[in-house]
Amino acid sequence: MGLASQEAINQFKALMDQVDEPLKRTFKNVHQGYIVETLERFLKAREGNVTKAHKMLVDSLNWRLQNGIDEILAKPIIPTNFYRGVRDSQLIGVSGYTRDGLPVFAIGAGLSTFDKASIHYYVQSHIQINEYRDRVILPTATKKNGKYIGKCVKVLDMSGLKLSALNQIKLLTTISTVDDLNYPEKTITYYIVNVPYVFSACWKVVKPLLQERTKLKVQVLQGNGREELLKIMDYPSLPHFCRRSGSGSSSGSGSDTISDCYSLDHPFHQELYSYMKQLSGVNEPKEPAKQGSVHVEVPLGGDPENEEIHKTLESRIEEASKP
Incomplete structure (x- = not known):
């Protein structure tokens, strides 16, 4: 069990048994019936x-209540054409499963x-994918495999990376803070591929x-x-960018575009978007319309480790921009 001894789990569980009913309700959406495994993550x-783990979890549950995270999957980004723009500029998808x-x-x-x-919109989209992963994808994988599946692997394609991309540091900091404080230990391994010099x-x-x-x-x-x-x-x-014999870019070509898991046309995103629209009862409007984004308050007190990294990257951007 590693850091999480049985005694620690028992103490943690006893503390969670004492929280108010609203927190218990949102906790169910977090643990999906796997309480011990969730406590171990925190x-x-x-x-x-x-x-510290108890405070972290209670703070996260309060964040969920205050920002309506339990209902966020019932708030699709509409219309579809606008959402397609989000998907085309926030490249993420599910390409399959490990053995x-x-x-x-x-x-x-x-x-x-x-x-x-x-x-x-990007924060909303990111949280929706997190919630869909935790409430739909992982429970389905657990049932299919006959064993608990509570984590994923991520393959990060660095093709096309430039220092200018780090100008998005505010957004990246926001997303990483949300993940650090509310979705800890959900990734087993980060595989980094197609690394240019700037990444090194x-x-x-x-x-x-x-x-x-x-x-x-x-793992690089x-x-x-x-x-x-x-x-x-x-x-x-x-992932489609790993299928070529060389280190190609993320943009698919030829038959690869069919398996481009970033695209809104990919089965993963089609199923996710259909799921959200079904929950919301929203059909594509006859006239163009755009639903306002869900403003999620980003919790304070992110991981000092990440804050230090962001400061270092910012200083590197400044150095690189000097003539």
């Missing part, structure tokens, strides 16, 4: 300290522009700042990572 995020049954999230870190909508330069600065448990999750693979990734997943589950 304990691991706080180095096994029950008091152990873990969903494989592909992320176009290098080519995401985040320039088709306000920051609130930043990684040399960032790596020494990371906690050991975080560094152990990051050679080229597009295809050979290494095929050790844990079958070819059809490879």
